[in-house]
Amino acid sequence: MREPRWLARVALVAVLALVGAACAEEAPPGGGGQQGVDCATVEFGCVEVGADEPIKIAALQTLTGDAAALGQDQVYGLRLAIDYLDGSFDGTPGQILGHDVELVEEDEQCTAEGGQAGATRLAADPKLVAVFGTTCSSAALGVADTILGEQGILLISGSNTNPNLTAEGVHNPFYARTAHNDKIQGAVVAEFVYNELGARKAATINDESPYADALAAVFRAVFEALGGEITGFEKVQSTDTEFGPVLTRLAEGRPDVLYYPDFPQVCGLVTAQARDMPAFADAILVGSDGCASKDALDLAGDAAEGWYRSGPDTTGFQGGDFYQNEFLPAYLDQFGVDAALSVFHAHIYDAFNIWKEALEKVAIENDDGSLTIPRMALRDALFQTSGYQGLTGTITCTELGDCATDVVIAIFQAPGWPELDPKAEPVYTDTKSLQEVAEQYGV
Amino acid sequence: MTRAATEGLSGEGVGLRRVERFPIRRVLLVLVSVITALFVVIGSWKTLTLPAGRGYSAGAWRDFLVLGVAQGAVFALIALGYSLVYGILRMINFAHGEVFMMGAYASYFFAAAYGRSGFLDRSPALALLILFAVAIVVSSSVAVLLERVAYRPLRRAPRLVPLITAIGASLFLQHAALGLFGAQTQGYPRPDALKGSWSILGVPVGRVSALVVLVSAAMVLILSYFVRSTKLGKSMRAAAEDQEIASLMGINVDRVIMLTFAVGGVLAGVAGVLFALRFQFVHYSMGFAPGIAAFTAAVLGGIGSIAGAALGGLALGVLQSIGPALFLSGFNVPSPFQLKDVVTFSVLVLVLIFRPGGILGREEVQKL
Numbered sequence: 001m002r003e004p005r006w007l008a009r010v011a012l013v014a015v016l017a018l019v020g021a022a023c024a025e026e027a028p029p030g031g032g033g034q035q036g037v038d039c040a041t042v043e044f045g046c047v048e049v050g051a052d053e054p055i056k057i058a059a060l061q062t063l064t065g066d067a068a069a070l071g072q073d074q075v076y077g078l079r080l081a082i083d084y085l086d087g088s089f090d091g092t093p094g095q096i097l098g099h100d101v102e103l104v105e106e107d108e109q110c111t112a113e114g115g116q117a118g119a120t121r122l123a124a125d126p127k128l129v130a131v132f133g134t135t136c137s138s139a140a141l142g143v144a145d146t147i148l149g150e151q152g153i154l155l156i157s158g159s160n161t162n163p164n165l166t167a168e169g170v171h172n173p174f175y176a177r178t179a180h181n182d183k184i185q186g187a188v189v190a191e192f193v194y195n196e197l198g199a200r201k202a203a204t205i206n207d208e209s210p211y212a213d214a215l216a217a218v219f220r221a222v223f224e225a226l227g228g229e230i231t232g233f234e235k236v237q238s239t240d241t242e243f244g245p246v247l248t249r250l251a252e253g254r255p256d257v258l259y260y261p262d263f264p265q266v267c268g269l270v271t272a273q274a275r276d277m278p279a280f281a282d283a284i285l286v287g288s289d290g291c292a293s294k295d296a297l298d299l300a301g302d303a304a305e306g307w308y309r310s311g312p313d314t315t316g317f318q319g320g321d322f323y324q325n326e327f328l329p330a331y332l333d334q335f336g337v338d339a340a341l342s343v344f345h346a347h348i349y350d351a352f353n354i355w356k357e358a359l360e361k362v363a364i365e366n367d368d369g370s371l372t373i374p375r376m377a378l379r380d381a382l383f384q385t386s387g388y389q390g391l392t393g394t395i396t397c398t399e400l401g402d403c404a405t406d407v408v409i410a411i412f413q414a415p416g417w418p419e420l421d422p423k424a425e426p427v428y429t430d431t432k433s434l435q436e437v438a439e440q441y442g443v
Numbered sequence: 444m445t446r447a448a449t450e451g452l453s454g455e456g457v458g459l460r461r462v463e464r465f466p467i468r469r470v471l472l473v474l475v476s477v478i479t480a481l482f483v484v485i486g487s488w489k490t491l492t493l494p495a496g497r498g499y500s501a502g503a504w505r506d507f508l509v510l511g512v513a514q515g516a517v518f519a520l521i522a523l524g525y526s527l528v529y530g531i532l533r534m535i536n537f538a539h540g541e542v543f544m545m546g547a548y549a550s551y552f553f554a555a556a557y558g559r560s561g562f563l564d565r566s567p568a569l570a571l572l573i574l575f576a577v578a579i580v581v582s583s584s585v586a587v588l589l590e591r592v593a594y595r596p597l598r599r600a601p602r603l604v605p606l607i608t609a610i611g612a613s614l615f616l617q618h619a620a621l622g623l624f625g626a627q628t629q630g631y632p633r634p635d636a637l638k639g640s641w642s643i644l645g646v647p648v649g650r651v652s653a654l655v656v657l658v659s660a661a662m663v664l665i666l667s668y669f670v671r672s673t674k675l676g677k678s679m680r681a682a683a684e685d686q687e688i689a690s691l692m693g694i695n696v697d698r699v700i701m702l703t704f705a706v707g708g709v710l711a712g713v714a715g716v717l718f719a720l721r722f723q724f725v726h727y728s729m730g731f732a733p734g735i736a737a738f739t740a741a742v743l744g745g746i747g748s749i750a751g752a753a754l755g756g757l758a759l760g761v762l763q764s765i766g767p768a769l770f771l772s773g774f775n776v777p778s779p780f781q782l783k784d785v786v787t788f789s790v791l792v793l794v795l796i797f798r799p800g801g802i803l804g805r806e807e808v809q810k811l
Contacts, residue, residue, distance in 0.1 A: 065626075268630075
């Protein structure tokens with residue numbers, strides 16, 4: 001028993017020494033960038049892609065658990081984006097600057113812990129150029145964005161909507177997103193219930209997730225700025241099932257509107273239990289895109305009738321010929337599922353393409369066929385993206401990483417939710433930009 | 444014990460011994476409890492004297508109470524399962540929440556079919572009886588199997604071993620349900636007869652809440668009769684008292700233990716249907732949170748005692764419903780219900796300081 005273990009240790013040391021030697025040898029050429037980029041001194045250095053090596057990117061998405069469908073949708077979006085590099089959805093991947101693109105998949109489990117573990121594994125790879133993710137804001141906020149940012153690796157999300165990710169002082173310089181900022185969603189909902197439905201008193205319920213907390217806070221701020229009164233707000237746990245006491249407390253303020261931007265289980269249960277109470281029998285109930293699921297409607301049962309929910313406007317996409325006639329059929333053909341119910345594949349597709357444009361601007365093609373990609377310059381080029389026409393609209397990145405500028409938010413009313421009826425028409429839509437929201441309401 | 448320890452040490456100064464004897468732990472505990480109790484009393488006073496418009500109406504307090512009792516009744520039924528098993532084996536069956544889930548899920552398939560066919564609305568009483576029967580059969584079978592497969596082989600093992608096994612069994616059952624039934628949430632239909640509310644003494648009470656309380660109360664009464672007066676119940680009490688002597692008296696202890704698990708399963712099955720009717724859903728992880736709450740309730744009431752588990756469940760349900768509003772609103776806490784667990788566990792600590800065995804601790808009440 002003893003000898004083999006001793007041997008194993010020697011072997012381990014030997015292997016480590018070899019690896020160390022290999023690394024040491026590799027380091028100097030990395031500093032030999034040409035054409036005015038000195039990779040040894042420039043911040044975060046460069047990625048060297050050998051002549052026949054692929055450009056490595058990763059998808060850090062939710063691949064297990066309740067939100068797995070949202071993450072899988074974005075992985076498919078990325079695969080299609082790589083497929084289309086050669087100008088057609090033919091199933092054979094295209095190339096960037098003569099190099100293949102290698103996509104690594106990593107699970108973030110829709111939690112901060114998962115985001116930390118996944119990002120740490122990815123950050124250890126010096127060849128990694130960019131990460132596309134995360135699915136859930138909680139996996140990015142202060143976790144994946146920081147861990148990857150410290151290595152100078154870009155993190156670009158197609159579905160994070162938490163305002164804090166791009167807030168002054170919190171934003172990591174290597175984080176960007178093509179998903180909408182929830183400040184816009186919160187503002188549109190507040191305007192809808194105040195101006196269109198004439199509500200003057202509102203209450204909110206949100207669970208502990210950063211997504212729900214921030215969206216409810218924006219709604220309250222805008223509703224008050226419009227002249228409404230917030231009669232109460234409550235925080236619950238996403239595992240709770242009993243909301244009776246919370247609703248009883250909020251009912252004391254006699255709110256016209258109850259806004260609960262949560263996830264399907266809380267959304268559905270709150271709807272069912274609120275409608276059971278006399279105080280909320282005729283109140284306006286509003287959920288958010290986190291509620292957008294058949295599960296939520298099942299849970300609510302008969303009580304779902306008349307329930308509003310907000311979310312990015314998927315019906316707006318129907319105008320795009322390329323999306324309708326090429327993208328969607330290719331999605332169905334390659335992955336065997338219908339993409340029409342989700343939007344995140346389109347956001348991540350746009351994210352990939354603005355990254356590709358930035359890469360083509362800054363990558364240095366060496367004489368031996370290798371690529372030198374300076375990380376800081378790539379980041380700067382991405383953040384300078386302006387007026388790019390993507391699937392989801394015009395994309396212009398701000399200094400704080402918000403690349404979706406004019407966002408269309410739609411409000412649906414059950415049973416006319418797209419989750420039940422793909423052809424459902426929204427009862428209200430509004431287009432807003434972050435700048436407008438900031439100027440009007442100071443959020 | 445302290446004195447023996449200090450006197451055993453030679454060469455210690457007299458002063459040190461006096462310090463050792465000073466009951467610092469006790470003083471600290473009393474201090475903590477006095478502060479907590481003051482906080483509770485002052486908070487309640489401030490809440491109840493809030494000016495009209497900012498305080499709560501009588502109707503709200505009544506609703507809090509009704510909701511709390513209904514929630515507590517379900518906790519009580521699950522807590523009884525923990526308590527029975529603890530009483531006889533001195534072990535915490537952490538898989539009990541999953542036993543509850545299995546019963547609820549099994550009855551869901553019948554409920555969904557009856558809902559679609561209209562049977563549930565046409566003869567709700569018969570349909571509900573069948574749902575309860577299905578849940579009872581499945582839950583008690585799962586509980587008995589659990590005992591047979593996971594716990595019996597380890598009965599002589601150190602106490603930590605069955606505890607870890609129980610956690611493993613809990614995960615196993617949860618993931619078995621995930622694999623069998625899927626990750627989606629299923630809506631549980633509610634018969635028309637249980638929609639809306641009844642007026643009881645002028646107080647509107649949700650029909651489901653009323654059913655939950657009635658059925659739970661009936662189950663607790665039946666259980667206490669069973670344990671007190673039937674031969675099987677008496678043998679359970681004997682085995683709980685002392686297994687060796689019970690077996691000398693001709694009681695088959697293995698069978699009694701199996702029976703105990705089965706009885707716990709019956710109660711969990713009933714609780715499962717009540718829970719599903721109340722919240723109108725089933726999900727593979729639905730057993731976890733109520734399981735933890737019911738375990739807390741069992742400890743609060745005095746684990747090992749039937750009346751204790753029932754009382755603990757009720758107390759916990761009412762505390763979670765009324766506590767945050769009553770204790771915290773007066774201090775202008777903006778969202779008091781987010782501190783629900785802080786309130787319940789503070790009260791739990793307070794109770795355990797004065798009564799380490801729970802409200803109806805072991806010294807007061809006969810086990811089982």
